[in-house]
Amino acid sequence: MNRKTPVKRVRAKQRRLSAVDRRSEFVTKATELFAEEGFGGGTRALAHKLGVTQPLLYRYFPSKDDLIKEVYRKVYLEPLEIGWEKLLSDRSRPLRVRLQEFYEIYTDAIFNRRWLRIYLYSGLKGLDINRWYVGMVKDKILTRILRECRHDAGLATQGRPSAAELELAWVFHGGIFYYGVRKYIYEAPVLEDKAQMISDALDIFLAGFERMAESATDRRRAPIKVVG
Amino acid sequence: MNRKTPVKRVRAKQRRLSAVDRRSEFVTKATELFAEEGFGGGTRALAHKLGVTQPLLYRYFPSKDDLIKEVYRKVYLEPLEIGWEKLLSDRSRPLRVRLQEFYEIYTDAIFNRRWLRIYLYSGLKGLDINRWYVGMVKDKILTRILRECRHDAGLATQGRPSAAELELAWVFHGGIFYYGVRKYIYEAPVLEDKAQMISDALDIFLAGFERMAESATDRRRAPIKVVG
DNA sequence: ATCTCTGGTGATCGATCGATAAACTGAGTT
DNA sequence: AACTCAGTTTATCGATCGATCACCAGAGAT
Numbered sequence: 001m002n003r004k005t006p007v008k009r010v011r012a013k014q015r016r017l018s019a020v021d022r023r024s025e026f027v028t029k030a031t032e033l034f035a036e037e038g039f040g041g042g043t044r045a046l047a048h049k050l051g052v053t054q055p056l057l058y059r060y061f062p063s064k065d066d067l068i069k070e071v072y073r074k075v076y077l078e079p080l081e082i083g084w085e086k087l088l089s090d091r092s093r094p095l096r097v098r099l100q101e102f103y104e105i106y107t108d109a110i111f112n113r114r115w116l117r118i119y120l121y122s123g124l125k126g127l128d129i130n131r132w133y134v135g136m137v138k139d140k141i142l143t144r145i146l147r148e149c150r151h152d153a154g155l156a157t158q159g160r161p162s163a164a165e166l167e168l169a170w171v172f173h174g175g176i177f178y179y180g181v182r183k184y185i186y187e188a189p190v191l192e193d194k195a196q197m198i199s200d201a202l203d204i205f206l207a208g209f210e211r212m213a214e215s216a217t218d219r220r221r222a223p224i225k226v227v228g
Numbered sequence: 229m230n231r232k233t234p235v236k237r238v239r240a241k242q243r244r245l246s247a248v249d250r251r252s253e254f255v256t257k258a259t260e261l262f263a264e265e266g267f268g269g270g271t272r273a274l275a276h277k278l279g280v281t282q283p284l285l286y287r288y289f290p291s292k293d294d295l296i297k298e299v300y301r302k303v304y305l306e307p308l309e310i311g312w313e314k315l316l317s318d319r320s321r322p323l324r325v326r327l328q329e330f331y332e333i334y335t336d337a338i339f340n341r342r343w344l345r346i347y348l349y350s351g352l353k354g355l356d357i358n359r360w361y362v363g364m365v366k367d368k369i370l371t372r373i374l375r376e377c378r379h380d381a382g383l384a385t386q387g388r389p390s391a392a393e394l395e396l397a398w399v400f401h402g403g404i405f406y407y408g409v410r411k412y413i414y415e416a417p418v419l420e421d422k423a424q425m426i427s428d429a430l431d432i433f434l435a436g437f438e439r440m441a442e443s444a445t446d447r448r449r450a451p452i453k454v455v456g
Numbered sequence: 457a458t459c460t461c462t463g464g465t466g467a468t469c470g471a472t473c474g475a476t477a478a479a480c481t482g483a484g485t486t
Numbered sequence: 487a488a489c490t491c492a493g494t495t496t497a498t499c500g501a502t503c504g505a506t507c508a509c510c511a512g513a514g515a516t
Contacts, residue, residue: 016482016493038352040268043474053495055476064474117352123413124266124348134416164428167419170410171403171429178402179395185351188362191395200392201399204436211431244463244512271504281465283506292504 015051023060025050027070035117039068039125072129075118079109088144095152096202099145103176103198106141111180111194120185142169149206153213168212172205243279251288253278255298263345267296267353300357303346307337308364316372323380324430327373331404331426334369339408339422348413370397377434381441396440400433 017025029049033041043064047054061067082105088098110116123130146161146169161169179197183190191197245253257277261269271292275282289295315330338344351358374389374397389397407425411418419425 019493022493038266038268040266042472044472052493054474055496056494058475059493120348120352124345126415130414131416134410134414138416163419164424167407167425168428168432170418171407171425171432173403174406174410175399175401175403178406179399182362182398182402186358186362187354188359188366190398191391196392197395197399200396200436200440203439204396204399204432207435207439208428208432211435212428247463250463268503270502272502280463282504283466284464286505287463 019060022050022056026057026060026067027074030067031071031074031114031118034068034071034121035114038121071118072122072127075115075122076129076133078115079106082106082109084141085144088141088148091148091151095148096206098148099202099206100195100198103202104195107176107180107194107198111184113184116180116184120181137173138166138170142166142173145169146209149209150213153210155213165209165212168205168208172201172208176201247288250278250284254285254288254295255302258295259299259302259342259346262296262299262349263342266349299346300350300355303343303350304357304361306343307334310334310337312369313372316369316376319376319379323376324434326376327430327434328423328426331430332423335404335408335422335426339412341412344408344412348409365401366394366398370394370401373397374437377437378441381438383441393437393440396433396436400429400436404429 026046030041030046033046033049037045043057044054047057050056057064057067061070084102084106087102087105090098110119119130119133143161143166146165147157150161151157176198179190179194182188254274258269258274261274261277265273271285272282275285278284285292285295289298310333312330312334315333316326318326338347347358347361371389371394374393375385378389379385404426407418407422410416
């Protein structure tokens with residue numbers, strides 16, 4: 001009865017892809033997997049998502065760690081493709097409008113479950129690329145914003161921003177970032193109108209900057225000179 | 229020659245602890261381990277930190293998951309011990325002073341590598357306890373702060389805060405929280421004077437709230453008010 | 457001195473992990 | 487039709503994981 005009937009090994013019909021396609025498919029699906037499971041996600045689960053077997057991964061990547069590095073590269077470089085440099089510095093448009101548009105576009109790029117989770121997971125690993133990204137936000141976004149704010153307020157735009165200014169910008173930036181974390185990581189209810197949230201945050205940031213600029217210019221009579 | 233010489237098995241001298249002490253030591257060290265390695269940290273590494281063998285863990289916890297749950301409990305309940313209810317609602321003191329003191333104490337409790345990393349790791353797992361904590365921050369901190377702000381501004385304190393008000397408070401709170409993340413997770417340089425950071429953030433939050441309160445009462449005349 | 461109870465150890469199991477080696481498959485070339 | 491070679495699979499290894507079991511050891515009670 002229970003004789004071993006020779007089961008015709010129905011081998012799942014191979015779906016052959018070109019090397020470049022397969023490779024990029026590995027990176028894409030790995031991003032999805034690691035976003036959900038963390039970088040502890042298994043190579044077998046990854047292969048299953050592609051409908052292939054696990055050893056195939058090692059025809060395209062020497063090790064799992066090399067795959068992870070490519071995931072980093074992809075995720076961290078993604079939001080850089082929006083070209084914020086010219087957007088923030090285009091002084092033919094009002095500063096307020098530029099900032100609003102920049103943060104709408106920037107958050108469009110990073111406010112999604114995939115990006116935020118990979119970012120947080122990699123941040124917890126304390127990798128250099130994460131520090132690099134934070135430094136880039138500081139140099140390429142916050143410093144630039146502060147320079148434009150100073151220009152808008154008729155202040156000197158030379159030199160680096162003061163520590164207090166930078167901290168103000170960071171708290172503002174972090175407040176916006178945390179909106180994405182609440183929505184996509186904690187899945188908590190948020191004010192659905194993202195543009196409105198940005199607008200409100202911008203209001204209080206710009207008001208705060210003006211207040212700080214005023215008290216700084218008044219300080220010329222005081223011994224400590226903060227502005228050049 | 230190579231005869232098996234009976235090696236005197238030098239068993240590491242047992243260091244016996246009472247059951248309650250050993251148990252709490254497991255929880256404490258597990259918090260440290262999981263903060264660094266994530267919840268994928270191994271039970272053998274944990275036992276090594278205590279100087280005991282791995283099976284001992286299972287005399288105190290049915291499974292690793294039960295241990296993790298105790299770690300959650302400990303970490304999430306820690307910042308609740310500061311008794312913020314009365315601190316925020318004590319109207320005999322100026323609102324500004326209360327808020328400053330509250331956030332200094334609150335951040336003293338949560339701004340450390342251990343707490344923040346466990347919080348982020350557990351948040352990424354999407355557990356109920358994390359949602360519970362976020363809801364508690366909203367109900368017990370932000371809603372309370374907003375009520376005190378409304379009272380201070382001579383507005384009605386009945387009913388729930390508006391979605392816009394809550395979002396304003398969240399961006400403020402998130403901005404402060406992100407300061408801790410930058411310092412202890414990303415290990416990025418931050419303005420070292422935490423109290424100053426809180427003070428500056430409070431300035432712009434309170435100014436923003438006043439502006440919002442004004443435009444809310446003025447709203448009968450002008451539909452959109454951009455500048456105060 | 458012996459007994460007892462409990463905190464702790466040694467050995468080991470099955471599952472799962474990343475990784476390797478060898479065999480297979482099938483579309484394109486000759 | 488036979489050959490080629492890149493893409494894929496099967497089989498398997500060694501390490502590590504959480505968990506279980508039987509046994510050991512030592513302080514206090516008798």
